[in-house]
Amino acid sequence: xxxxxxxxxxxxxxxxxxxxxxxxxxxxWVLNVLSGLGGLEEAHIERYFTWIQSGDFNVGFDLMVDRLxxxxxxxxTGIGLLIHIYSSGYMAHxxxxxxxxxxxxxxxxxxxxxxxxxxxxxxxxxxxxxxxxSYLLIGFYYLKKSAGDAGKKAFIVNRVGDFGFSLxxxxxVVTFGTLDFARVFAQAKDMPVEAGVxxxxxxxxxxxxxxxxxxxxVPLYVWLPDAMEGPTPVSALIHAATMVTAGVYMxxxxxxxxxKAPLAMDxxxxxxxxxxxxxxxxxxxxxxxxxxxxxxxxxxxGYMFLALGVGAFSAGIFHVVTHAFFKALLFLGAxxxxxxxxxxxxxxxxxxxxxxxxxxxxxxxxxxxxxAGVPPFSGFHSKDEILLAAHHHAPWMYWVGVVTAxxxxxxxxxxxxxxxxxxxxxxxHPHESPWVMLGPLCILALLSLGGGYIHIPHFLEPxxxxxEGAHEPTLVYISVAAGLAGIGLAWLMxxxxxxxxxxxxxxxxxxxxxxxxxxxxxxxxxxxxxxxxRDGSRSVLWKGIDEGVIDNVVNGVGRSARNVxxxxxxxxxxxxRSYATWVVLGSVIVVAAxxxxxxxx
Amino acid sequence: MQxxxxxxxxxxxxxxxxxxxxxxxxxxxxxxxxxxxxxxxLMLNAVNLSFITFSYQLKQVDGHIFSFFxxxxxxxxxxxxxxxxxxxxxxxxxxxxxxxxxxxx
Numbered sequence: 001x002x003x004x005x006x007x008x009x010x011x012x013x014x015x016x017x018x019x020x021x022x023x024x025x026x027x028x029w030v031l032n033v034l035s036g037l038g039g040l041e042e043a044h045i046e047r048y049f050t051w052i053q054s055g056d057f058n059v060g061f062d063l064m065v066d067r068l069x070x071x072x073x074x075x076x077t078g079i080g081l082l083i084h085i086y087s088s089g090y091m092a093h094x095x096x097x098x099x100x101x102x103x104x105x106x107x108x109x110x111x112x113x114x115x116x117x118x119x120x121x122x123x124x125x126x127x128x129x130x131x132x133x134s135y136l137l138i139g140f141y142y143l144k145k146s147a148g149d150a151g152k153k154a155f156i157v158n159r160v161g162d163f164g165f166s167l168x169x170x171x172x173v174v175t176f177g178t179l180d181f182a183r184v185f186a187q188a189k190d191m192p193v194e195a196g197v198x199x200x201x202x203x204x205x206x207x208x209x210x211x212x213x214x215x216x217x218v219p220l221y222v223w224l225p226d227a228m229e230g231p232t233p234v235s236a237l238i239h240a241a242t243m244v245t246a247g248v249y250m251x252x253x254x255x256x257x258x259x260k261a262p263l264a265m266d267x268x269x270x271x272x273x274x275x276x277x278x279x280x281x282x283x284x285x286x287x288x289x290x291x292x293x294x295x296x297x298x299x300x301x302g303y304m305f306l307a308l309g310v311g312a313f314s315a316g317i318f319h320v321v322t323h324a325f326f327k328a329l330l331f332l333g334a335x336x337x338x339x340x341x342x343x344x345x346x347x348x349x350x351x352x353x354x355x356x357x358x359x360x361x362x363x364x365x366x367x368x369x370x371x372a373g374v375p376p377f378s379g380f381h382s383k384d385e386i387l388l389a390a391h392h393h394a395p396w397m398y399w400v401g402v403v404t405a406x407x408x409x410x411x412x413x414x415x416x417x418x419x420x421x422x423x424x425x426x427x428x429h430p431h432e433s434p435w436v437m438l439g440p441l442c443i444l445a446l447l448s449l450g451g452g453y454i455h456i457p458h459f460l461e462p463x464x465x466x467x468e469g470a471h472e473p474t475l476v477y478i479s480v481a482a483g484l485a486g487i488g489l490a491w492l493m494x495x496x497x498x499x500x501x502x503x504x505x506x507x508x509x510x511x512x513x514x515x516x517x518x519x520x521x522x523x524x525x526x527x528x529x530x531x532x533x534r535d536g537s538r539s540v541l542w543k544g545i546d547e548g549v550i551d552n553v554v555n556g557v558g559r560s561a562r563n564v565x566x567x568x569x570x571x572x573x574x575x576x577r578s579y580a581t582w583v584v585l586g587s588v589i590v591v592a593a594x595x596x597x598x599x600x601x
Numbered sequence: 602m603q604x605x606x607x608x609x610x611x612x613x614x615x616x617x618x619x620x621x622x623x624x625x626x627x628x629x630x631x632x633x634x635x636x637x638x639x640x641x642x643l644m645l646n647a648v649n650l651s652f653i654t655f656s657y658q659l660k661q662v663d664g665h666i667f668s669f670f671x672x673x674x675x676x677x678x679x680x681x682x683x684x685x686x687x688x689x690x691x692x693x694x695x696x697x698x699x700x701x702x703x704x705x706x
Contacts, residue, residue, distance in 0.1 A: 573702065577699070
């Protein structure tokens with residue numbers, strides 16, 4: 001708030017100071033509160049005030065901390081702090097420095113509301129709030145048309161999801177008479193597991209629709225890659241580490257409902273799996289470094305949904321945390337590369353940067369091995385839990401997951417090799433980023449490497465029972481092998497034999513074009529939804545209803561008033577005596593009418 | 602009291618109606634602003650008379666109260682009206698009612 005009001009007059013150092021300071025304070029506060037609350041075996045609820053009261057229906061502005069919230073709080077404030085520090089370096093030469101930090105802080109506020117909420121409505125407030133900030137930050141470079149369009153796209157696509165979320169809330173109110181997490185879940189626990197499609201299943205599917213919007217799942221994932229129009233720290237914070245995991249958080253929070261609706265669980269798992277595969281294949285052929293990571297994010301989010309869908313809620317949250325570490329690092333590293341090349345994002349114009357920006361290279365390499373699932377780094381631990389849970393649920397999901405893991409490793413290392421190996425193909429003079437940017441990178445690198453040893457599923461055990469399923473070494477070896485194979489293939493194609501990719505693209509031209517153009521999903525949506533809507537709006541709503549009906553009614557009222565007036569104005573002679581005559585005449589008529597028609601009695 | 606009972610109620614009302622009709626006629630026919638103004642007073646007092654008559658007949662005090670109100674309003678109206686007439690006369694040096702017809706379309 002301070003930044004928004006006074007930002008223009010303050011020097012940049014004060015602006016970033018206030019912004020970083022507030023996030024640092026909230027991070028320390030979270031640490032303090034968590035240590036104060038001890039083990040958090042039970043949820044701790046703070047009730048502030050009654051917000052909406054209507055008959056028996058009550059919604060309070062209540063906040064809640066339990067172990068799930070604690071994990072999310074630490075991630076949000078911790079990563080948020082690092083990214084704020086990084087941004088103060090990255091955005092140093094940009095216009096709208098204070099605006100940027102004001103939006104970023106507003107985002108932090110809403111994100112904390114979201115994870116702290118103790119009922120669905122407060123969660124929805126945070127949910128919409130982060131959506132708003134996402135829109136503002138995607139369209140941050142508002143002079144660029146593509147940025148504005150991307151912002152609008154994100155906002156509109158999210159509306160579809162929010163529509164589902166709202167309907168789900170209405171259904172919850174109707175079914176349970178409350179929106180409080182505690183009371184809803186207490187009632188839901190006593191309900192039987194639904195075999196077919198019952199109320200709970202419908203609620204869960206609607207919530208899932210909301211989650212697919214926010215967390216960029218099929219079919220609503222299209223906004224996320226476009227969201228890369230925003231500044232890179234925003235991509236890291238909002239579109240990789242925190243906001244997009246809100247859907248995962250919400251589904252995990254509602255796990256009690258989902259466990260009673262197996263059909264909805266299957267839907268979650270399948271959507272997750274489809275998203276993971278689809279996005280990974282698109283990621284294979286992108287040339288913009290941020291687009292690669294964006295599709296990677298979509299794909300990893302798909303993994304998280306897969307985890308939720310197969311009942312491994314804690315593994316899903318675990319992957320949220322590790323993903324926040326390494327994906328934030330990947331984006332910040334990409335930002336550092338872009339910064340070094342003064343805004344160049346096309347990987348075909350990079351290369352050989354390994355020696356020019358060694359710290360960035362080292363940190364981004366850590367993130368890459370983490371996401372590829374190489375043991376013993378963080379991505380290995382969480383991805384492994386998910387894959388094992390998937391195998392326990394249905395082996396084919398495991399195999400699809402493994403293939404996707406291989407593709408993940410391939411495209412991330414493809415990006416690394418194209419950027420940092422070979423010879424330099426651009427025209428700028430790369431320079432290493434300042435330490436205010438490299439510091440957060442290094443911390444995140446450490447977290448990416450070691451984050452897997454923070455055993456979050458164990459911490460979350462009071463909320464979600466650990467997914468059973470033997471720790472089968474063969475399965476682990478297979479998934480690791482897939483990751484390594486991906487890396488090896490990327491090495492072969494982009495370092496050892498650089499001509500190979502073009503040859504392959506040449507021999508599979510149709511497939512390559514399909515993947516390169518993202519399966520033409522945007523075009524399909526454009527043709528199937530946007531065009532009919534626009535044409536329908538133009539011909540029916542604009543020409544037909546607006547001009548034909550509404551305009552005619554409005555103009556007609558005006559016209560008839562004028563016509564009546566032009567008749568009546570003859571009476572406005574200006575002579576008092578003529579007015580008086582009219583009055584007398586009128587009263588005579590009234591009196592005569594009353595007396596002839598019999599009066600009141 | 603005795604004299605009141607000897608005069609029938611209808612006479613009072615007929616007198617009131619005649620006075621009111623005179624007021625209306627004066628208002629419509631006369632051209633001098635002050636005469637028009639006096640016609641208004643005449644109408645008000647004709648109404649007062651019928652109020653009092655009914656009040657007496659029905660043995661209720663409401664009519665008296667109403668007529669007091671009418672008197673008070675009439676006094677105020679007379680003050681404002683005379684002020685307006687004075688202002689008009691100063692501006693136009695005329696009290697002919699048909700000269701004052703600029704308030705029209």
